[in-house]
Amino acid sequence: MASNEVHIWFDSLDVSRQILAERYAVLNGEERARARRYGHDKVRERFVAGRGWLRCLLASYLGCEPGDVEFGTGPHGKPFLVDDAGSGLSFNLAHSGGMAVCAIGWDRRVGVDIEEIRPDRATDELAKRFFAAGEWQALAALPARERVVAFFRCWSRKEAFIKAIGEGLSFPLEAFEVSLGPGEPPALLTIRGDTEAARHWSLHELPAPAGYVSALAVDGPAPVVLQPSTN
Numbered sequence: 001m002a003s004n005e006v007h008i009w010f011d012s013l014d015v016s017r018q019i020l021a022e023r024y025a026v027l028n029g030e031e032r033a034r035a036r037r038y039g040h041d042k043v044r045e046r047f048v049a050g051r052g053w054l055r056c057l058l059a060s061y062l063g064c065e066p067g068d069v070e071f072g073t074g075p076h077g078k079p080f081l082v083d084d085a086g087s088g089l090s091f092n093l094a095h096s097g098g099m100a101v102c103a104i105g106w107d108r109r110v111g112v113d114i115e116e117i118r119p120d121r122a123t124d125e126l127a128k129r130f131f132a133a134g135e136w137q138a139l140a141a142l143p144a145r146e147r148v149v150a151f152f153r154c155w156s157r158k159e160a161f162i163k164a165i166g167e168g169l170s171f172p173l174e175a176f177e178v179s180l181g182p183g184e185p186p187a188l189l190t191i192r193g194d195t196e197a198a199r200h201w202s203l204h205e206l207p208a209p210a211g212y213v214s215a216l217a218v219d220g221p222a223p224v225v226l227q228p229s230t231n
């Protein structure tokens with residue numbers, strides 16, 4: 001495994017009863033208790049499908065049993081591997097609707113996001129509230145037919161970045177700016193007005209299934225992004 005690679009995996013969270021039972025079987029007590037707290041069946045099943053899938057995926061890299069994968073949690077909730085063997089493996093998971101994406105890297109921070117493209121959610125009000133001024137202006141300058149996808153492109157890139165640094169929404173969304181225009185290379189443009197700091201990161205648009213957009217944020221030199229299932 002080359003350390004300049006980042007591996008990307010997509011999976012459906014709507015799985016058969018049998019697969020769901022297999023995924024549930026590898027969860028620990030805490031994860032099962034969390035699953036029980038979800039009142040809505042679909043939400044519970046998708047959580048079980050996603051967490052079980054994550055355990056199976058990580059176990060295949062670590063050469064262990066899925067049930068033996070041990071997670072820790074960062075100060076803002078980012079799960080990480082308790083890595084006694086020193087594999088250096090890092091990961092991040094995201095889900096939206098019935099799809100999940102997982103990024104796996106080595107000795108670097110990774111963040112992913114996936115968003116179902118829902119035109120009713122791509123409102124000017126949300127863009128003004130969550131996007132940096134430059135992003136909002138770039139979005140408003142686009143022809144109306146390109147705005148919905150650009151909105152979710154921007155959203156997924158921003159979320160991938162706050163997930164890579166592990167801070168989630170405790171990092172102010174207006175404090176950094178990403179590219180969003182069609183045909184524009186994915187990039188982190190500034191962090192608190194600092195373009196040099198932004199250059200330490202690369203953003204990548206991922207080949208999401210139809211109806212979704214997905215983004216990856218990675219620190220350090222731009223990685224080779226691979227989808228092992230399809231390569």
Ligand SMILES: CC(C)(COP(=O)(O)OP(=O)(O)OC[C@H]1O[C@@H](n2cnc3c(N)ncnc32)[C@H](O)[C@@H]1OP(=O)(O)O)[C@@H](O)C(=O)NCCC(=O)NCCS
Nearest residue numbers: 076077078079093094095130155158159163166167168169
């Ligand atoms: C971390 C955060 C960004 C998660 O966002 P989300 O859209 O709810 O969920 P995602 O599907 O992208 O990611 C969830 C997964 O990320 C991981 N995660 C949790 N906290 C995390 C953190 N602080 N950093 C990175 N990853 C985190 C977990 O694996 C989680 O999976 P689980 O719920 O099955 O345990 C959260 O801070 C949040 O509440 N976001 C709200 C979305 C928003 O308003 N975004 C604005 C973008 S413009």
